[in-house]
Amino acid sequence: MEIKIEGLEAKIGDTPILRGVDLTMNSGEVHALMGPNGSGKSTLSNVVFGHPSYEVTGGRVLVDGEDILEMEPHERARLGLFLAFQYPVEISGVTVGRFLRRAVEIRFEGQKEVRTKGFLKDLREAMDFMEIDQQFINRYLNEGFSGGEKKRMEILQMLMLQPQFSILDETDSGLDIDALAVVARGVNKMREHDFGALIITHYQRILDHIKPDFVHIMYQGRIVTSGGGEIVTELEKRGYDWVRAQYGQEEEVHE
Amino acid sequence: MKNNTVGEVFTGVDGLGDYIGSLPEPDWMRETRLAALERFSTMDWPDTAVEEWRRSDISSYDFNAYNMRGAQQSAAADSADPQAEPDVAGRISFEGPDAVATSLDPDLASQGVIFEPLSEFVLQNSANHGGNMSKATRAVRDLIMDSVHKADNKLKLWHYAGWTHGVVLYVPRFMEIKNCFVLDFQESGDSVISAPQVFVVLEEGARVEVIQRVHGADEGVVLLNESVDIHIGDGAACKYVALHNLNIDSSSFGTTLARISRDGHLHHGIAAFGSMFTKFRVDAELNGPGSDVLLDGIYYPAEDQHVDLRTVQTHFAPKCASHALYRGAIRDEAHGVYQGLIYVGDEGSETDAYLTNNNLLLNDGAQADSIPCLQIHTNDVKCSHGSTTGKLNRNEVFYLASRGFSPEEAEEILLQGFFEPIVARLPGALQEEIRDLIAARFVPVDIL
Known part of the structure; x- marks a missing residue:
C-alpha cells in the first residue's frame, strides 16, 4: 500500500492547521513523525481519517493512487487503514468482545470466514501477547480503563484487524516503560507482515523500541525536514528549539 | 367452572x-x-x-367515554401446560380482563405458593391452599387499604374502585423460586378501560422473579390504569420487570408501590415503549433497616409520544440503600419526562441513595425534562443525583467508523450501548425482546 499526501491543507473553524503537508509512505516502512506540540501532528491523523471537525482546504491523500478525501471515514478504514487514537473514547454498553467480533467481521468481510471459535482463540492469544487480562473481553470498551489499558487496547485492536497501514497518534504518551515495551512489541509483531506505520510522537523513547525507517519533523503545519534515525539523535541533543530557530516562519499578521 | 358474570359493560x-x-x-x-x-x-x-402533573396534561381526556367490564370466570383457567415452559414457574395470560391461560408448577402449588387470577382469588373458589389463603387474603386486603389510604390522585383511586382483573402471587416463607413468573396482558378493543391489579406478597426470606408484559392489538384505543402492590418480607427478594408496549393510540397510567422490610431487596424495572401518553410512578418504601432497592427504567418515545416516569425512593429506616437509573432516548417530536425523588425521613440515618437520569435527544424537536429532587430530614446520609441530556457523541461515532463501522451501524451500536447497562441486568427472558424493540425504533441521524 502506498500513501501519498500531497500539499494537504486543513483548518478547524477559521484556524488553519495544516499548511501544505507532503509525505509519501509505503507498507513495509515505519515512519516517525515528530514535532513540538501544536505543530499539527494529531490534526494530520484526524484529517487522513476524515474527522468531521476538520475542513480540508487543499491537497490530496492518495492511497494506491486513489484520493480518499471524498470517502467516508469507515470507507477509509475498510481500505486497510488503522488509527490508534491519542485519547480513545469510552464506548459504554459495548463489550470489548462484541465490538471486536463485529469489527473483525467487517474487516475480513468476504475474505475469510470468521468462525466463533477461531475469533475467540485469536482474541485470547492477542490479549495474552498484549498482557491484557481475559476479563476485559466482557468489559465495556475503554470504560473505566486506565490510560495505559486504553493504549494497549488500541494495539490489541490493531493486531486483530491486521491493517496494512497504521497511524499511531502519541500511543506512547502517558505510558510507563513496561507498558511502552508491550505496546512496541505489538507494533513490531505487525512488522512481521506487510505492514507500514506512521508513529506520531513527541519523544524519542518509543523509537528505541520501534526502529523507524524514516523520521519527519513537523512544524507549523508542514513537514520541515526528513531523514533517518540520526534526526532523532539530533532532537534529543538539541531539543525542539533548534527546529523553531531553523524552520520557524514569522506568523502572518492578521488584520 | 361456570361463568358467573355476564360481562356487562359500564361507563x-x-x-x-x-x-x-x-x-x-x-x-x-x-x-x-x-x-x-x-x-x-x-x-x-x-x-x-x-408539580407531579405539570408536564403531563390530562385535561383533554373524557374518562367517562371509556367503558369497562369485570373479568369473567373462565373455564380456560389451568389450560396451559406447565411442562411446556421449563424456565417458567407460572404464567397467567389475559385477553382484556379475562384470564385465558394459567399455569403454576405443581410442586410450588403443593408448597403453598398461590398464583392465580385476582378475581378467582377473591372468590376463594380455587383449590385448597393449605391454610395460606386467609393469610394471603389478609395481606392483599392490607395492601389495598394502604394504597387507597396513600393515594394522592384521582386516577389511582379510580383504579382501586374499579379494577377489572389482576393477579395474586403469594410466596410462603423461605421459598426461593429460581424460575420466573410471567404475566401477559393482551389488550384490545375501542375506548376500553383496562385496570389490572397485581399483588406480589413475599413472606420472610422468599425470592421470586416476575416478568410483566403489557401489549396489545395494532388497532384500537385502550386506556390502561394499572397498579402493582408489592410486599417484601424480612430478607425476601423480588425482581419485578414490566415491559409496556401498547399501540400508539392507547394511553397508559400506572403506579407501583413496593414495601420492603428489614434486609429485603427489590429490583424493579420498567421499559416503556408503547402508548401515545404514558404516566407511571414507582414508589419504593424502605421500611426496614438494611433493605435495598434498585429501580431501572428504559424509555424510547418516538413520533409524538409523551412519556412521564416518576420514581420515589422513600427511606423510613436506617442503613438502607436505593439506586435509580433511568435512561431515555427521545426521537422525532416526542417528549420524555423523568421525575425522581429521594426522600429520607428522620429515621433514615446511614442512608445510601442516588438517582441517575440520562437522556439522549436524537434530533432537534425531541424534548427531555429531567427533574431530580432530594428531601433529606436527617444527617449522616449519602445521597446524590445526576442527570445528563445530550446527543449521540460524534467522537464515538468517528471512533467506531475508524474501525470500519458504517455511521448507521455505529449510531445503532451506541444507542443499544446507551441502554445496555440496564438491559443486561434485566431478566434474561426479556433482554433480547427489549434489544429488538430498541433496534426496531432506531433511525440513523448521520451525525458524522
Whole structure:
C-alpha cells in the first residue's frame, strides 16, 4: 500500500492547521513523525481519517493512487487503514468482545470466514501477547480503563484487524516503560507482515523500541525536514528549539 | 367452572358504582372498592398546577367515554401446560380482563405458593391452599387499604374502585423460586378501560422473579390504569420487570408501590415503549433497616409520544440503600419526562441513595425534562443525583467508523450501548425482546 499526501491543507473553524503537508509512505516502512506540540501532528491523523471537525482546504491523500478525501471515514478504514487514537473514547454498553467480533467481521468481510471459535482463540492469544487480562473481553470498551489499558487496547485492536497501514497518534504518551515495551512489541509483531506505520510522537523513547525507517519533523503545519534515525539523535541533543530557530516562519499578521 | 358474570359493560366514571355493585365479590373486597370510591368522589382529576402533573396534561381526556367490564370466570383457567415452559414457574395470560391461560408448577402449588387470577382469588373458589389463603387474603386486603389510604390522585383511586382483573402471587416463607413468573396482558378493543391489579406478597426470606408484559392489538384505543402492590418480607427478594408496549393510540397510567422490610431487596424495572401518553410512578418504601432497592427504567418515545416516569425512593429506616437509573432516548417530536425523588425521613440515618437520569435527544424537536429532587430530614446520609441530556457523541461515532463501522451501524451500536447497562441486568427472558424493540425504533441521524 502506498500513501501519498500531497500539499494537504486543513483548518478547524477559521484556524488553519495544516499548511501544505507532503509525505509519501509505503507498507513495509515505519515512519516517525515528530514535532513540538501544536505543530499539527494529531490534526494530520484526524484529517487522513476524515474527522468531521476538520475542513480540508487543499491537497490530496492518495492511497494506491486513489484520493480518499471524498470517502467516508469507515470507507477509509475498510481500505486497510488503522488509527490508534491519542485519547480513545469510552464506548459504554459495548463489550470489548462484541465490538471486536463485529469489527473483525467487517474487516475480513468476504475474505475469510470468521468462525466463533477461531475469533475467540485469536482474541485470547492477542490479549495474552498484549498482557491484557481475559476479563476485559466482557468489559465495556475503554470504560473505566486506565490510560495505559486504553493504549494497549488500541494495539490489541490493531493486531486483530491486521491493517496494512497504521497511524499511531502519541500511543506512547502517558505510558510507563513496561507498558511502552508491550505496546512496541505489538507494533513490531505487525512488522512481521506487510505492514507500514506512521508513529506520531513527541519523544524519542518509543523509537528505541520501534526502529523507524524514516523520521519527519513537523512544524507549523508542514513537514520541515526528513531523514533517518540520526534526526532523532539530533532532537534529543538539541531539543525542539533548534527546529523553531531553523524552520520557524514569522506568523502572518492578521488584520 | 361456570361463568358467573355476564360481562356487562359500564361507563368508566358514572358507571363505577353500578360496576362495583354488579361484581360477585365478598364484602371485604367490596369495602375496599367503596373506600376508594368515596375518596375518588371527593377529588378532582390531577391538573398541571400540581408539580407531579405539570408536564403531563390530562385535561383533554373524557374518562367517562371509556367503558369497562369485570373479568369473567373462565373455564380456560389451568389450560396451559406447565411442562411446556421449563424456565417458567407460572404464567397467567389475559385477553382484556379475562384470564385465558394459567399455569403454576405443581410442586410450588403443593408448597403453598398461590398464583392465580385476582378475581378467582377473591372468590376463594380455587383449590385448597393449605391454610395460606386467609393469610394471603389478609395481606392483599392490607395492601389495598394502604394504597387507597396513600393515594394522592384521582386516577389511582379510580383504579382501586374499579379494577377489572389482576393477579395474586403469594410466596410462603423461605421459598426461593429460581424460575420466573410471567404475566401477559393482551389488550384490545375501542375506548376500553383496562385496570389490572397485581399483588406480589413475599413472606420472610422468599425470592421470586416476575416478568410483566403489557401489549396489545395494532388497532384500537385502550386506556390502561394499572397498579402493582408489592410486599417484601424480612430478607425476601423480588425482581419485578414490566415491559409496556401498547399501540400508539392507547394511553397508559400506572403506579407501583413496593414495601420492603428489614434486609429485603427489590429490583424493579420498567421499559416503556408503547402508548401515545404514558404516566407511571414507582414508589419504593424502605421500611426496614438494611433493605435495598434498585429501580431501572428504559424509555424510547418516538413520533409524538409523551412519556412521564416518576420514581420515589422513600427511606423510613436506617442503613438502607436505593439506586435509580433511568435512561431515555427521545426521537422525532416526542417528549420524555423523568421525575425522581429521594426522600429520607428522620429515621433514615446511614442512608445510601442516588438517582441517575440520562437522556439522549436524537434530533432537534425531541424534548427531555429531567427533574431530580432530594428531601433529606436527617444527617449522616449519602445521597446524590445526576442527570445528563445530550446527543449521540460524534467522537464515538468517528471512533467506531475508524474501525470500519458504517455511521448507521455505529449510531445503532451506541444507542443499544446507551441502554445496555440496564438491559443486561434485566431478566434474561426479556433482554433480547427489549434489544429488538430498541433496534426496531432506531433511525440513523448521520451525525458524522
